[in-house]
Amino acid sequence: MRIAIHHHTHYEYDRPVLLSTHFLRLKPAAHTRTPIESYTLQIHPQTYLIHWQQDPFGNFVSRIDFEEFMKEVSIEVAIVADISRINPFDFFIDAYAQYFPFQYEAQLKKDLGPYLEISENGTQLQQWIAAIDYSQKGIIDFLVMLNEKVFKQISYTVRMEPGVQTCEQTLHYASGSCRDSAWLLVQLLRHIGLAARFVSGYLVQLAETAPHGHSLTGTEEDFAALHAWAEVYIPGAGWIGLDATSGLVAGEGHIPLACTPEPAGAAPITGTAEKAETRFTYATTLVRL
Template identity: 55%
Template sequence: MSFLISLYHKTCYNYDRPVFLSPHIFRLKPAAHSQAIINSYSFHVEPQEHKVHWQQDVSGNFIARVDFDRSMEEMSVEIRLDATLTPTNPFDFLIDDYALTAPFFYPPQTRNDLWPYLEITDYGFLLSSLVSRAQNLRGDTISFLVNLNNLIYKEIAYSTRMEEGVLSSEQTLQNGIGACRDSAWLQVQVLRHLGLASRFVSGYLVQILETGGTGSVDLHAWAEVYIPGAGWIGLDATSGLFASEGHIPLACSPRPKDAMPVTGTTGPTISTIHYENTVSYKVI
């Protein structure tokens, strides 16, 4: 059974005075490796006095650079997409023989290719303690990933954090609570301390309700780990589950700042943000 979904996302920024905006980068188009089949997609920005240049960054993400032609008191971005979601088994993948048991070592050439995804930037007593506990989870690779995902899920409670940026791994562990992006970055760093290439992912999380033809959709963040033979495997530490058909990646990067849905600056102002996310579906 598959679902045909219609997703709508709008974010509006209101400024307390006319301001000029720097060129803005929007990472709001589904990535090529998304499990969802994208049937249609539209991207609309207001005010109309702007130019849009679609590009791909070094990680292969689709990005829209928007250059604005005048000052403004409001800027908004609107996304509409129709997609087909087909439930899949998240464990239905092959693993190369040498990587069937964790920990394992990448061959030299593969390790060179994955170098940006092995960079360790976070250190600290709490992080070292968590990595030591993770090392004790050794075993077959699938069980290891399941147990590691659950370990971080149980360690960090979820909260909605409106402040910008991503906390360091040590800060997240000290707090014992964090936003999805904080848990995702913690998971990336733990995996890298274990010698496994990983990347930060931002995207939409679509959840289908059983009745009524509606569901929920939110901007979300999770981690992906590179397993030889299987490729990039999504791990969602916020739920303790593997990424599924409802995880629609928008941007993947070695660093969180290069996967943010929107980046850009304004002149001095006080701004407020309003957003709307909706999704409807029908069974096909």
């Protein structure tokens, strides 16, 4: 199945404003397992300079320097991808890491340092960690159990406020956006000694119906949107995606854009404008080819 994703972001100001340098993290990461056939980025008006970079974590970043005052800015991304079925468990695991708990080898632990850093340690988080079943079990069984636990206890909500909730806020409200659940899972994994990172990307869901017309995938129509999830590093397997919003392991529908130790580094668009009344709209559409 070949699909086209069109992602449009539009800012409209009540007067011409000067924009700071913007950084866009809207190009699929090099390690995405979903084959990307084409990618285009268009910005209007076309009075800007663009420089492609890679951040310290290997993510593609486009630096945009605007050359004049702007009354509106339009950012459009078009991607053609091959959504072929992927077995998310198609990997090997090093012998010493096949059962939880385990310890990373010394050099690997040093390399994974930023992804083991614990930045939250609240009371509710500690209580949640203490309630985890730590009896020895296969590492994949353990990860699936932990991901499902977050999925079942944290309900999903659309949250338009910028930034990410603290783990204490997410646990207190028992709800959060996809980025809130992802960050909670990242911190949980680090607390129990597993390297984890925050992922921003596109989530693609295709409607698939049985002969009698009922949905097989839980969605009634094709869907694409910006999304967030976590990845955990398991020796031998590498980075494994865990989507706490659905309780599933990441598959062909998860297209990563940026993977970082902290959520702020994975924001799809960063930059500022002079103070003005601003109208912000966005849309993501998906078409089967």
